Amino acid sequence: MNDVSRETAAVDKATAVFSTRMPLAEKYAELLADDGVTRGLIGPREVPRLWERHLLNCAVLGELIEPEADVLDIGSGAGLPGLVLAIVRPDVVVTLVEPMARRTEFLTEATEALGLDNVEVLRARAEEVKPRGRADVVTSRAVAPLGKLSHWCLPLARPGGQVLAIKGASAADEIVKYAKDLKKRGAENPEVVRCGTELLDTPTTVVRMFRRN
């Protein structure tokens, strides 16, 4: 399958995943391809694979999130995965945490353009976020190695809450490599979970861990 037909297939799959929210997902994809590229938030080479590598990759993370959860997305960049989760899961409330001004400006404008009332944009580093220990779920993609992520994200989750880090092929190795950090930070049952297995050619690989009670 070439890039074009793979992306066409991805749009079909996205129609199934986003369902009635597909028009919003399409509008977000347009914003990414247009403003996102102009402002240097996403590389032009990503445009032909936006649906497969970005929107779908992030949307399936919703499988692991309980109804009406309070979600903190750390290092959202152009809104991945946080803004996608807010689109696909209108029942959850998502706070997009991002330290760079030009990224938070894009996130605020995109949130308004999409008319999303379940999103808050916070210009901050993970270490500065308050209150701590309250989120049901803390998400991230491509932000930092698991050692640093556990330090940043676990204290933000409520006791028993989850940290979900989208990772690539390194997921299992990172759990082993940073086992001491994870234990020290109060991570319970760190494991590799795959999302979108029935739909995606390349399911999304996630490190999931819970904050010790």
Ligand SMILES: C[S@@+](CC[C@H](N)C(=O)[O-])C[C@H]1O[C@@H](n2cnc3c(N)ncnc32)[C@H](O)[C@@H]1O
């Ligand atoms: C490689 S980008 C990934 C963006 C997005 N999550 C994605 O998958 O496309 C990493 C992001 O993490 C942000 N970041 C770096 N250090 C951070 C910190 N201490 N707290 C929160 N975000 C941070 C950066 O500003 C950047 O937007």
